[in-house]
Amino acid sequence: VAEAAASRSRRVPSPALTAIVLAGGSGTRFWPLSRRHRPKQFLALEGERTLLQSTVDRLSPLIAAPDLWISTTVDLAAEALRQLPEVPAEQTALEPAGRNTAPAIGWAVRSLPAERRRGVVVVLPADHRVADPPAFRRALEAAIEAVRAEDLVVTLGVVPRWAETGYGYLKLGAELGGHRGVELRRVSRFVEKPDRKAAQRYHRSGAYLWNAGIFVFRGATLLRHLKRLEPALAQGIEAMAREPGRVGELYPGLPSISIDHAVMERLRRIGTVPLDCGWSDLGSWAALSEVLPHDPAGNATMGDGIAVDAERNLIFSDPASAGPTAVLGVRDLVVVRTADAVLVAPKARSQEVRRLLAELESRGRRDVL
């Protein structure tokens, strides 16, 4: 292990570049495909590769396995490593239990070897979709160059394609320059999820980006901001770094706060690179159906599905389930089938699947949660 660490430290380029993939989430929005022990990042929603694998595939030409760290929970680590055989098990930052993004990111950055902490770190969720990976990498590269040049914190902000009410927004400020023809702007304000009218205004104005939760910074800079802005959290993280045997005991005591609230929204100066790459956070079955290929009647089908005189449905049939999933004469539904469950809901209400899970839980059906 010492030797491996030495060899790793030898080949770290100067300046170091590291990506931390956040794979500790526990969403239930893709029930019945997602379960407690099989959250969204582990699902193959569009074919063979899981969202986690696609996230790593997308980074690889720019940041490959030797420079990739996985932040996840103790429970989910084995599956994450199984899906990413190219990533060494040492390159994981483990949370004893899922907290929020500030503890996860702070702890993952602090867990990096010192020379990587001094270098540039990219932090990104493991469960997003990108239609155009080269465009994604161009924006990411520009953000990395900006951080190298100016020691700024930079976030990638998605150019809105509609008036979404489910995302937070970044309000664009002054130009900060740019790199290789990619714009770099100051973020003048972080905006919480807006109502319909505000979202329409933001979309029309061209002055807002979607907050995608993708950040680039020098590791040491992030830790310095954390120490200044959230000293209790920073102290907890330092205590764990000093006594790794006490992580299981200390981690659950860390403040549960998002990286946005803890740091990003409170920075005087933060940059953003506009990202126009067919990004989606795939927040629901309906969001997935938007990005899948459609038949002429607007039905998106994954797996063994058949639609007759039906329009704009998502038919998702897990390969583990035998035989066809057939819809006749219905519209705008989500029909999902796994080996051990079926879900039928209107697309417009597919984000309410947690109500169903609450009902299943109340009936003692943890076997299917």
Next chain:
Amino acid sequence: VAEAAASRSRRVPSPALTAIVLAGGSGTRFWPLSRRHRPKQFLALEGERTLLQSTVDRLSPLIAAPDLWISTTVDLAAEALRQLPEVPAEQTALEPAGRNTAPAIGWAVRSLPAERRRGVVVVLPADHRVADPPAFRRALEAAIEAVRAEDLVVTLGVVPRWAETGYGYLKLGAELGGHRGVELRRVSRFVEKPDRKAAQRYHRSGAYLWNAGIFVFRGATLLRHLKRLEPALAQGIEAMAREPGRVGELYPGLPSISIDHAVMERLRRIGTVPLDCGWSDLGSWAALSEVLPHDPAGNATMGDGIAVDAERNLIFSDPASAGPTAVLGVRDLVVVRTADAVLVAPKARSQEVRRLLAELESRGRRDVL
């Protein structure tokens, strides 16, 4: 076998009473639960007993296994006998392939032992539902007594509970008397499935009954009518009776005609006993959902199903499929799940399931038909 036949013929009461259960149908309306080799009569739609078994259960206090004959196809006979272990294998009348009701009934009646042909025969479909079996038996008993008394053909006609357009109707004629307080009326006319307005008129008038396809007659009388009204069919049946080895060759050449068109509608004098017993022919998933118990929101659930904020759906989950079938926020749907298929359709269109089957056939999916 000769001894068994002799013992059977010894214990036939005089006058003999025989029921022929028509179990050769090949409907596809309950796909995906029904399949080519598992038609509706073999399904347990309401619990443990299949429709065929329930038909026999319902008759038993009046006509039990020793007096029961099963008319079915060569392909379906094994399953029919498996479901009815109390019925001896000799008591089957086999069709080499399904034709129509006139050949099936004519051949089954002709196949009965001679003393049973001279007696009273009840013919009834194996795939109907009756909510009130004692009421059914009272009407049937009255019909049997009428046939014994007058050598009439008598049909049981269902008192309409709504303006159904999916059934044929019987127009009531003069009183013919009655037995034990049950009315016996002449049928003045057989009426094809009406349009909506006519159905409403029939329903309001009180002068019409639904044609349920349940008939009572002396076997010899039916064969005599058949000889007079459909001589080609009657000759074919006699040829098969003379040369049982040629049934496979001759049967497919019989005219494919319903017993209504061949005989019943052409009889000068035919009686009917009104039947008010919660009868349904269960012609579709929607018809089934009408008769199943409902939750307060009108959802009928069979098997492992769960409905949240959903109204008037049928959720039918075959015990062979694992885990829950969950609906959220939908209305008036049929959601059916078996181990190897799922169907989602509006209740109002559940009778169009054959369109889906045509599409599956055209895609080469006979594995699920």
